[in-house]
Amino acid sequence: MTLRAYASRRLLLGLVQVLAVATAVFLLVQALPGDAAVALAGDQPDPARIAAIRTAMGLDRPAPARYADWLLGLPRLDFGVSLVSGRPVAEFLAAGVGPTLLLAVPTLVLLLPISVLVGVTAALNEGGRLDRVLTSLTTGLHSIPEFALAVVLVAVFGVQLGWLPPTAVGVDLAANPAVLVLPLVVLLARPVCTISRLVRAGMVDALSSDYVRHARRLGLTETRVRYRHALPNALAPAVQQVARTADWLLGGVIVVEAVFVVPGLGTTLVDAVAARDLPVVQGLAVVFAVTTVVVNLAADVIAFRLAPRTEVAT
């Protein structure tokens, strides 16, 4: 299959996926207990008032009609209107995207170099002391829940030593990069472990492969063999994992945002669920689904280019 045919097929599949997720979330949200109109009526739950609010918000219309309207609005980036504040959902999404990107982009930029460094170092020392230490470290750290790590780091570096600000409360993120240091460390911990292990495994495999032996026999320098021939093949499985990480980061890292009080997409989601602001929840779910599809597609295409022999999911 050519790259183009493959990509367009995957794109179509992705569209179906987004549609299915949108539908599933719409149904789930319908099942949420509590009526937004009752909540909005507040202290005076007067039936007439509730009915008026319901009509104003279109909640009295049948679910299929609302579903159709909502779905048709999506391609125009019209996600509907927040039930709680009456502002367009798109505004909420736009407000959350900034902080989320501010955490996601530096994490992604740092992720690959660090993981490759750790993975390649371990692979070149295969079986040695350094390899064993690095492998135990990455295996162990891999499973720590972010909030536990985050709180321990805040207690040590933010409170005891006072080197870094403990949270981002009331701080402009972009103007104070120091605020981002601890969240970035926490966000990097798990992905670096996973990806460096993949790089190590891929590199060990590649270094003992026939084509590397052949390249060495041809008299290529060791550096060239390692980094031009072995590494790209070792990276192909890592790229898929980077995609999953990117997907996770762009989906708003709920826990890390909660600990460090960053007003990103994750916080937007938690607040929206707590306030029963259903259109916002639906909008977020659609954004997350689109991100997943796009990121995975990009990763598969890159993996295809890096190691054309690799079987790709169809």
Next chain:
Amino acid sequence: MRLLLVLAPLALALLGPLFVPERQQRHAPFTDSGPLGTDFVGRDVWYQVLSGGRTVVLVAVVAAALAYAIGVPYGVAAATTRRRWVDEVLMRPLDLLLAVPSLLVLILVATIAGPGLVVLIVVVALVGFPDVARISRAAALEVAGRPALEAMRLQGESLRRRTGYIGRSISRSLAADLGTRLTASLYLVASASFLGVGVPPDAADWAVMVDRNRVGLFLQPWAVVVPAALIVCLSVGVNLVFDRALKEVRP
């Protein structure tokens, strides 16, 4: 070393509740009375630590077990069916679940169903079961193609015996994956409790303690650091122990 890392928090979690006195004194919040001080409502942190591990560990284990209980039959059914469309119908929806962040599912379902440990268990199992189903399907697919199974089918062996054969054959691949599933379950349970999903806000639970006592981090760090460190030890320990066991089984 590895074993100590997992046994110490595990023992504390499972046996700890036995050493908590029935009647406890309340003190002022975030003071230094008691070995680890007091928490946000003035309870003794040491007793909270003793009684707070059980739910985390038990919920994680039960949820992982439930994920297996649903996922394995599901995956095996998809692998052994002779009709392709059944396989597709069973497995395709699982791809969709992947496109939704697991914490989003967790928060939504928990909001619909209300709080409660059962809800937490069911949701964590629900989030974990697609992976189990996929692994069992892959393992069973390899077994299902074996001549041995074909022969059993031709001889008219009962479905029960054929299923038993498949079960025994895939148990090894499933065991290899057990550590990953357990740590993933532990991770989800802890993160969910931290976010306040499925547990009462004043529960004696390590993750809840970390969340609730964060406000007093400057006054009384032990109330936050000790439970957080225990969760860290437990996750790291479980992962290392299973990793080592796996290496010994399959060098």
